[in-house]
Amino acid sequence: MIVTQPRTAEARDSTRLTVTYFLGYGLVGLLSAVLGPSMQTFLAMTGSPLRTLAILFTADAFGSVCGSLIAGRLLNRIGTHVQVAVGLVAVAVVLAAIPLLRWPVALAVLFWALGLAKTFVFVTVNTLLLWVRRAKVGPFINAADFFLGAGSLVMPLMIGLSITWTGDVRLAYWLVCGCAVALTLWVLRTRAPRPESEQRGRGGGRHYLMIGGVAVLLFLYVGAEISISGWLPSFVLLRGLTDDAATAAYFTSLFWVAVTVGRLLWVPFAQRLRPAVIVASSAAVCALAVALIVNNASSVAVVTAGVVTVGLGMSSIFPSAFAMLARRVEMTGMVSGVCLCAASLGAMFFPWLAGQALTTP
Incomplete structure (x- = not known):
């Protein structure tokens, strides 16, 4: 019993962390599918032609590039779950603001910020999942990517229902905003894993x-x-x-x-x-x-x-x-x-x- 109890506690912690990161993948999946189904609403909101709003896709992608580089540089310097929480709070703030804007330039800036924030979260939870499961990560990454894909499937449905029920995308965006806040609170209550370099060194x-x-x-x-x-x-x-x-x-x-x-x-x-x-x-x-x-x-x-x-x-x-x-x-x-x-x-x-x-x- 003395030998197995720590292992049981460690396994329980690993499961809790794995589920947490799966939820992070699911949220990133929701965010990845948010722009396309919203485009017609943004066209009506701004009165802009499609050619003008096409810049939103570029802004989102460029934000993703920035987010991946920034998250990678910061992860080993600040608390890992603090970094996840910062990204999630940024996601919540941006999602709350996007449906309220009517100017293409402002939307482009916010979608750049959303791309940065979602990739900031994704890089972090992806790395942490690899730390938790290490060399046996293969099936867990597959399962995590299932959550990513499921989020991408669910978000268009949420936006469609929001437009049907309310005439705009606010309900869908603010529901996901609430999910980001809830996940932030959950992450801050969960003990972060140790960096892989502390677990084993492989050069x-x-x-x-x-x-x-x-x-x-x-x-x-x-x-x-x-x-x-x-x-x-x-x-x-x-x-x-x-x-x-x-x-x-x-x-x-x-x-x-x-x-x-x-x-x-x-x-x-x-x-x-x-x-x-x-x-x-x-x-x-x-x-x-x-x-x-x-x-x-x-x-x-x-x-x-x-x-x-x-x-x-x-x-x-x-x-x-x-x-x-x-x-x-x-x-x-x-x-x-x-x-x-x-x-x-x-x-x-x-x-x-x-x-x-x-x-x-």
């Missing part, structure tokens, strides 16, 4: 090649994910699979459902297979599915099956990349920040490139 700071490789992988992956999500409806319309914009939008929903479900389905595989094997096999599946879609773009059934396959294949790459990194490298805030900064840069660059390719005759 991870010297593995620059490994860190750079994962950063490039995430740059490509997130760029591809956002490009597919953003341009899939346009691809469907341009290829004549449907002439209805609402029907075309369902293909994006189908893609995200596949990604979210796939992250849960990959959990048992993450317990048995090496992360590098999962990344390689998932990339091969995605490449074959994309080739199938491109070569059979006139078939609704083939494109639908291809979209589902791409979503299922892509779902494991992001968590497996971090699991692969956690096995070799000491996971500091800076390591997570650099990798997620690369991911944010991919989200800025590849959608533009995909749009050029899609619209070129």
Whole structure:
């Protein structure tokens, strides 16, 4: 009993922390899907053309780049849960203010701040989850990314219901604001994990090649994910699979459902297979599915099956990349920040490139 009691207490603390960080992932998922469904409301609020408000996407992405770098530099210098709380408070303040503004420039500034704050939170909880679960983090990262995807699925529904019931997005934004405040209070009552360097030393700071490789992988992956999500409806319309914009939008929903479900389905595989094997096999599946879609773009059934396959294949790459990194490298805030900064840069660059390719005759 004397031997097992500390282990039981440690396991209980690890479970509590893991659940806390899962909730953080879910909140970031909600925030990641907030802009697109709100765009028509912002157009009506500001009286601005779509071309003007398109800058909100760039502002959000640039804020994400800033947030990833700032969080990475601060994580090992201040209290870890204090840093999470600061990010959550910033999220709550920005979300409370956004629905009250009527000026495009002010909205752009606030969406930059929202991008910074949500990525600040994401980098921090991602690193802390890696500290808690260490080399066995694979299935936990998959489960955490399920919460991330679930949040991305739920937020458009919340915004739609808010618009239906109240005529604007305030209700949805303020509900998420309340969630951020509640999570802040919960985090401050929870004991933070020790930095990984105090748990075990692996000289991870010297593995620059490994860190750079994962950063490039995430740059490509997130760029591809956002490009597919953003341009899939346009691809469907341009290829004549449907002439209805609402029907075309369902293909994006189908893609995200596949990604979210796939992250849960990959959990048992993450317990048995090496992360590098999962990344390689998932990339091969995605490449074959994309080739199938491109070569059979006139078939609704083939494109639908291809979209589902791409979503299922892509779902494991992001968590497996971090699991692969956690096995070799000491996971500091800076390591997570650099990798997620690369991911944010991919989200800025590849959608533009995909749009050029899609619209070129």
